[in-house]
Amino acid sequence: MAAVTYELIKTCKQTGARLGRVHTPHGSIDTPTFMPVGTLATVKGMSSEELKEINAEIILSNTYHCYLRPGQDIVKQAGGLHGFMNWDRPILTDSGGFQVFSLSGLRKITEEGVIFRSHIDGSKHTFTPESVMGIENDLGADIIMAFDECAPYPAEYDYVKKSMERTTRWAMRCKEAHKDTERQSLFGIVQGGMYKDLRIESANQLKDLDFPGYAIGGLSVGEPAELMYEVLDYTAPLLPADKPRYLMGVGTPNYLIEGVLRGIDMFDCVLPTRIGRNGTVLTSRGRVIIRDAKYSRDFSKLDPDCDCYVCRNYSRAYIRHLLKCGELLGLRLTSWHNLYFLINLMKQVRQAIMDDRLGSFKDEFYLKYGYTK
RNA sequence: GGGAGGGUUCCCGAGCGGCCAAAGGGGGCAGACUGUAAAUCUGUUAUCUACGAUUUCGAUGGUUCGAAUCCAUCUCCUCCCA
Numbered sequence: 001m002a003a004v005t006y007e008l009i010k011t012c013k014q015t016g017a018r019l020g021r022v023h024t025p026h027g028s029i030d031t032p033t034f035m036p037v038g039t040l041a042t043v044k045g046m047s048s049e050e051l052k053e054i055n056a057e058i059i060l061s062n063t064y065h066c067y068l069r070p071g072q073d074i075v076k077q078a079g080g081l082h083g084f085m086n087w088d089r090p091i092l093t094d095s096g097g098f099q100v101f102s103l104s105g106l107r108k109i110t111e112e113g114v115i116f117r118s119h120i121d122g123s124k125h126t127f128t129p130e131s132v133m134g135i136e137n138d139l140g141a142d143i144i145m146a147f148d149e150c151a152p153y154p155a156e157y158d159y160v161k162k163s164m165e166r167t168t169r170w171a172m173r174c175k176e177a178h179k180d181t182e183r184q185s186l187f188g189i190v191q192g193g194m195y196k197d198l199r200i201e202s203a204n205q206l207k208d209l210d211f212p213g214y215a216i217g218g219l220s221v222g223e224p225a226e227l228m229y230e231v232l233d234y235t236a237p238l239l240p241a242d243k244p245r246y247l248m249g250v251g252t253p254n255y256l257i258e259g260v261l262r263g264i265d266m267f268d269c270v271l272p273t274r275i276g277r278n279g280t281v282l283t284s285r286g287r288v289i290i291r292d293a294k295y296s297r298d299f300s301k302l303d304p305d306c307d308c309y310v311c312r313n314y315s316r317a318y319i320r321h322l323l324k325c326g327e328l329l330g331l332r333l334t335s336w337h338n339l340y341f342l343i344n345l346m347k348q349v350r351q352a353i354m355d356d357r358l359g360s361f362k363d364e365f366y367l368k369y370g371y372t373k
Numbered sequence: 374g375g376g377a378g379g380g381u382u383c384c385c386g387a388g389c390g391g392c393c394a395a396a397g398g399g400g401g402c403a404g405a406c407u408g409u410a411a412a413u414c415u416g417u418u419a420u421c422u423a424c425g426a427u428u429u430c431g432a433u434g435g436u437u438c439g440a441a442u443c444c445a446u447c448u449c450c451u452c453c454c455a
Contacts, residue, residue, distance in 0.1 A: 035408095037408075037409065038409095039408095039409050040409085044409080044411095044412085045412085060408070062408080062409080065409080065410095092408095094408045095408090097408075098408045098409090099408095099409095099410090101408090102408090102409080102410075103410065106410080118410095119410035120410080145408075148408095150408075189408090215408080217408070218408095219407095220407045220408085221407085222407090246408090247408095248408040249407055249408040250407060250408090251407045252407065255407075267408095268407095268408060269407050269408080270406090270407070270408085270409045270411090271406075271407050273409085274406060274407085274409065274411065274412095274413085275405090275406055275407095277411080277412050277413080278405085278406065278411080278412075278413065278414090279412095280405090280406080289403085289404080291403095292402085292403075293401085293402070293403090323412090324401095326412070328412080330412090331412050
């Protein structure tokens with residue numbers, strides 16, 4: 001039996017969205033779910049205990065970053081990421097495939113793998129599907145991602161096709177190299193850019209490899225929202241209904257809801273922590289750039305409808321003051337609130353599915369948030 | 374009392390006859406942020422009846438076609454010697 005399994009609980013009668021549960025060696029996750037990103041074995045600004053306080057059920061970490069610092073051997077010796085960062089709930093590690101995209105100026109792709117230059121000291125490193133599986137095994141996450149190439153947008157058909165086919169070959173090699181299936185589950189990643197036939201081909205090829213879960217990668221890389229929805233419309237249904245579906249790198253409140261409506265179970269994104277550190281907070285009435293001068297005397301809470309720790313205790317004016325002064329607490333409080341906002345949004349989404357009213361929930365949410373559609 | 378150096382746009386600080394509304398920081402204001410090279414990045418920051426015009430570089434007067442830049446006086450600050 002695979003380390004990670006998916007249990008479908010019910011589908012929303014109004015929209016067809018699915019409510020489920022992902023079972024892992026470190027406990028179960030209610031889906032749809034949002035996973036905070038903790039690239040360097042830390043969700044920036046948040047302790048593991050605080051993540052529990054906001055009901056984070058699973059977090060993400062990253063192969064490339066943890067390999068460079070502190071090195072997977074140290075993490076392994078600490079008892080894997082779970083022991084190292086004192087987090088006893090599920091963890092997912094990304095493979096470094098996204099860094100193939102984001103560090104495009106510092107790497108070279110070959111059939112064998114990717115030669116990286118460290119963004120820290122410029123030193124040269126090689127990642128192959130096999131080496132990545134070794135690192136991810138040492139990191140010890142419950143869910144590990146296959147080593148893929150996240151193609152840029154826009155990209156030529158021929159390039160995306162070659163990239164996608166190579167990603168499939170790498171997925172086969174990953175599966176071959178991944179032995180610890182009792183403790184970890186390896187998810188495949190569908191690529192294919194914005195090309196329908198490539199997405200179909202990718203999904204079918206990966207399905208044949210029978211992974212315990214599937215991710216859709218290569219989206220939210222700068223393409224228009226409508227295009228992403230279109231790709232999801234035809235890609236998500238191709239994935240096995242009895243396995244979890246993970247949309248990588250998404251995102252904003254509307255992307256999450258639109259993703260769930262299209263059958264996605266898992267999401268991750270740096271957005272809440274990053275925009276939080278940069279002075280923007282998510283609220284039920286839309287984004288608020290809390291750093292702006294107009295909030296200097298606003299002693300109300302970040303979001304009038306929020307009951308998170310931050311909103312229960314601190315005002316907009318105070319948090320703005322902290323941010324303007326570069327105080328660490330400001331970054332922490334905005335990150336905290338934003339993470340809570342998305343995790344709580346997914347909780348409401350799950351309840352709406354349970355009540356067969358996700359479509360209505362979406363309309364109400366969008367109206368209040370200020371989305372035009 | 375004697376000597377030396379200096380006062381530049383919100384702040385610090387370059388500029389040392391025209392290419393200066395004046396470098397560069399900082400601060401302010403605004404925007405971006407989507408599997409984290411991000412506590413980052415971008416724009417903007419004299420005034421106006423703004424693709425042009427007007428007033429700025431301690432004050433006043435002068436030299437010059439032209440001055441933040443040269444000269445004189447005044448004023449204020451810093452340092453050194455008594």
